[in-house]
Amino acid sequence: GAFGYSDIRSKVTIPAGASQTYTYTAVPVLVYPNPPTPQVGYFVDMYWDSPSAGGYHSYVQPPAVKTTGGETIPQAHANALRVADYLIVTNPSRLFQLYSPTQPPGSGASRDKVNALLSAMARLAFHEQGVLGYINAYNAQTLRNLLKQGGAWSSKLRSDWVSNGYLLLVGENNVVPAWRRYLGRMYTTHGYRDFIATITDYPYASTYGDELKPELSIGRIIGNDPDALRKPIETSLNVLLGVSGYGFNGLMKFMAFGYPRCLSGGCDEINFQSEVNAVSRVLSGPIVVMNIPAATQYDAKNNVDPVATKHAITTTFFSFSPNRDIIFLAGHGNAQGWDVFNTADFTQQPNPFGSTNPFVFVSSCQTGRYANTFSFAEALLSKGAAAYLGAIEIGACNGDGTCPHADHFFQHWRTNTSFGLALKETKRSLGNSFIDRWWAAIYHLFGDPKFGAIGSSGTTGRVVRPLAASTITVQVPDYEVTRVGGNDYPTIPRGSPALVLDKPVVPVYRVFYDYPAGYRIQDVRLTDRSSPVLTTGLKIPNFSIALPSTPSASRNRLRQAEGSEWWPEQTFEWTTFESPDRTTLALTVYPFVYNSRTTEVRFYKSYSFTVDYVVSDVGITGLSLGAPAYEPGEVVRADLALESTSGEGKDVVVSAVVRDESSAEVVDGLLLRSLTNLQGDASFTAQWDSSGFEPGFYSIVVEVQDPQGTLLDRRVETFRLGTVAGEVAPLTVTPNPFTVGDRVSITLVFSNTGTVPITGTAVIQVRDAAGEAVQEFSRDLTTLGPSSDVGFTEVWDTTGVAEGTYGVIGYVLYDGGATDPATASVGTRTYVYLPLVLKEGP
Missing domain, CATH: 3.40.50 (Rossmann fold)
Structure with missing residues (x-):
């Protein structure tokens, strides 16, 4: 089974007849798959020397049955998990495969580096109320299922972890997979462009509802070897512990x-x-x-x-x-x-x-x-x-x-706020425009997501408002104007710009109100708006998308969109997004209205709203899909579970739509289903024919209403059309063994075993016995169709390398992750000397 061990090397001499007590700290670990029964002290392996002899050895198995507090070890493990708000995840198997390819299980310089990384993770968990998660299955959807509400891991952590928890992924996307998400095709200063987030982590941060509205404060540790991965962990620890030479x-x-x-x-x-x-x-x-x-x-x-x-x-x-x-x-x-x-x-x-x-x-x-x-x-x-x-x-x-x-x-950041929490709240506060969705998809925190809080953590600059407000008054701060290059840029403190193609860049103002679980908002109505403050003479440019890292090309002017001379045309808009413990109302007002022809401005400072909501006694207790991925043309199955806590039967109507995740637009609907006299629990299955739809990510959005159209509950689940999968064959390395100075040929063959074309990067590394990379190769993989193979051959010039054994690792990065690595050992030629046997004559 899986185990961790503490290697204690005593620096003191124990006199005859005396004893020495050694103490180590054990941090709870969640393991997938096949989690073992928690144990402490499964074995003790002791080596010691005396003044007159050496090499003493004793192996005993005295497992601890209970803690000093009287808990069994499994109980203590479970109780420790229940107070943890921080999960630190890695794939130990991948770490050893990638960074210790020449070492068999046991000791060795490269394995020691991986173990030092795992130990640093454990120390961070110990000091920051966390636990470790060891996932020895390389699959992004599998990990996300463990993290989501009701997941095998999330359900064991602190009760509010799925709404307010912290998550740290340790390792790059060849260790813990990321995601590849298409966010749409937009017109830019360089023409039309597909916007693809190739290594994004945002789906992991969402445990419920809209994937771009995170519940978790997430970070990732990046680095090309165990020492580099350990560095930011130990930096955060040293700052936390007040080590000399470190500070924040x-x-x-x-x-x-x-x-x-x-x-x-x-x-x-x-x-x-x-x-x-x-x-x-x-x-x-x-x-x-x-x-x-x-x-x-x-x-x-x-x-x-x-x-x-x-x-x-x-x-x-x-x-x-x-x-x-x-x-x-x-x-x-x-x-x-x-x-x-x-x-x-x-x-x-x-x-x-x-x-x-x-x-x-x-x-x-x-x-x-x-x-x-x-x-x-x-x-x-x-x-x-x-x-x-x-x-x-x-x-x-x-x-x-x-x-x-x-x-x-x-x-969103204050001195008592972690940077991970500030980033989470920033992304939750953004709108649904393309610019907002793209920013949320591509900006990532690398490092400890709890870092940055001085003193107690857990609050941000976000304004805390009363729960379940039925009336809302919005007071908009006065706008400010900055003139740059002949253009005027109005801004509102704590506001944000409305970035809509070929429309003036005007400020909007957004407020948020949280409602407890079970509260369902039906409508938001404007009841009053102040008279506008008028001005004129501002020259506000239209918005276009620039790509800041690319050389300039010809700038084609976007045509002026037809419609009203005044922008924005709407007065306000509202939307909701759900978390496991609450529903958040996002209310956006458009206080700054601009006429680009006359340069007139109307600015509205005050708004009053009425919020209509109900407290629902019917809820969706489960929404699961038959599989995380389907092929285009297959029937997608959605299994729905409902619960009514009403004392009398309820008539409800269940509706569902399919949404394209790249644009958040509805692309199809499912048949309505009426349930009469619903009492207690109920379940049924809805189906969607995916024929005619392109591969990609989609969501099923399910709503439950009463016959009058009152919203009772809403759930979202994401799935994929098309299978993206690939594998590499065993490496071919020749000559093996080699003589220093030889040119060693290394061949990697990659197969597309899925149903969707793949692009990616082939990677070949050579590492020495200490785990250090002595040679690296990479080659771009152009589009490879399903059921196709491609080979890559690289030549390693061994001139000047040290004699010994080397590990060769090959894999392909694609779809946000990587194939299982193929490994091979290669070494210098060795000479075998036969013993000389002398035999005396008769």
């Missing part, structure tokens, strides 16, 4: 904004200074702001001198960066760099952050894109940053303005 108090801030069109001038123009200014208005305390373009150096002909410019920027930047708690960077970027900086600019610095371990937020394209590379995020974490917030994909920004939501994030 949230007070000192450093911000920098980069070149609007990159130093080369070849990028889309983005006003990063306005983004930094917006964040500066939110944060308090000492703030240093660096204007990177102001450090540009010129030669004698007044041309930009890139070498001198880079030196000037680097010198100034690293004079500001030490001992800052929060670092915010806005600029163009990619996976290996931000603005003029690359990963080496940070790794070559002996101590870029001083004695403080900052939270770093890089509002830029792809600087959180970690898969199969040493990313900018990894570089900063390796140098002592405690946590990093960045994007895994190209961002979507306002073509003539700024990139959204950085200031919104900091509005």
Whole structure:
């Protein structure tokens, strides 16, 4: 069975007749599959020496039956789980396969590094009220099922974990799979573009309802080996424990904004200074702001001198960066760099952050894109940053303005708030526009999601409002106008911009009200709106989507949309999203109405609403699909369980629609089902014919109403059309064994075993006995159709390598995850010397 062990090496001599007590800490572990019965002390294996002899050994099995408090070990394990609000998850099998390929089970340098990582995870769990989750099955949907409401793991944790818990994934997507999600096709400054989040974690953070409205505060630990993975865990621990040389108090801030069109001038123009200014208005305390373009150096002909410019920027930047708690960077970027900086600019610095371990937020394209590379995020974490917030994909920004939501994030952070919780609340507060959904899908926290709270954690900057409000009054703060490049940008404190293609960028204001489980909102009605405050003369640009990391192409102007001259046309809108313990009403008012032809503005400061709701005695207790994935054309089955707590029979109507997850649009409906005289529990199955629908992710949204149309309950479940699956064959390595200097050929063959074409990246690594990578290869995999194979052959030049045994690992990254790795051992030629047998004559 699965077990963990504590290796205690005594540094004291025990006199004859004396004894020594050793104490270690055990942290509860959830295991999947085949969880073992919890035990402590299954065996004790002792080795010792005496002054006169050595090599003594004793193996005993004295398992503990009960704790000192009288609990059995399984009871103590269960009770510890029930108070845990933090789950730290990894796949130990994958860690050993990837990073200790040459070592058999047991000791060894590379295995010791993996064990040190697991131990660091356990120490973090011990100090932060957490438990470990070991999933030895590499499947994203399997892990998500364990985490969702009613899951085999989530149901064992603290009762509110599915609504307010913390989750940390340890390992990149070759260890713990991520997800690949298509968010839609949009027109940009470079024409139409498909927006695909290739390594997103947002489905894991959702335990209930809309996947882009997270219930969990989530983070991921990234790094290319066990030591790199352990670094940010130990950084967070050392800050928490007050270790000398580590620190964070949230007070000192450093911000920098980069070149609007990159130093080369070849990028889309983005006003990063306005983004930094917006964040500066939110944060308090000492703030240093660096204007990177102001450090540009010129030669004698007044041309930009890139070498001198880079030196000037680097010198100034690293004079500001030490001992800052929060670092915010806005600029163009990619996976290996931000603005003029690359990963080496940070790794070559002996101590870029001083004695403080900052939270770093890089509002830029792809600087959180970690898969199969040493990313900018990894570089900063390796140098002592405690946590990093960045994007895994190209961002979507306002073509003539700024990139959204950085200031919104900091509005949700307070010194008693973890950065993971602030990110969760930011994503929950966003709307359903494409820009909001894309931002929520691509911005990820790398590091401990509990990091950032000074003192007690658990609150954010979000306004707490009374539960079950039947009347709502909204007072909108006065708007402010910033003029940039001849355009005006109105903003509202704690508001957000309405980013709709080819419409003026005007501010909106959104408030949230929570209602207890069982409360169902039927309607929200405007009862009063104040008279408008009038002004004129503002020049507000229309919104277009810019891609900040790409070189500029021709800018085709979007046509002016037809319709009213005034924008927005609606007065307000409302929506709800559900969590296991509550329903949240999101009420958006459009107080700033603009006429682009006349430049007139109408601004409404006050609104009053009435909220109609019922307390339902009929609820959906279960919604499950026959399978997490179906092939296009198959019938999708949805099994529904209902419960009525009313003392008398109820007539209800069940309806269901199918929604495309990429756009949140309804694409089909299911037949209505009427249930008469419902009492107690009931169940039935609905079916949907998927013929004619494209592969991808969909949701079934089920609503229960009474005959008058009153909403009684609502549930959402996601499924997939099409199977995305692949596998690699055993590696071929020749020659094996080899002589140092040989060219070793390594062949990896990948098969598409699913029903959907696959794109990805083939990876081959060679690691030594210590687990260090001595050679890495990667090759892009172009679209590979179902039932097709493709081979990749790489040649490892062994000139100069040390003699010994090496592990070769091969896998393919695709669909947010990776295949099971294929491994092989290869080593140098060894010579066998036969013994010389001497025989005396007769």
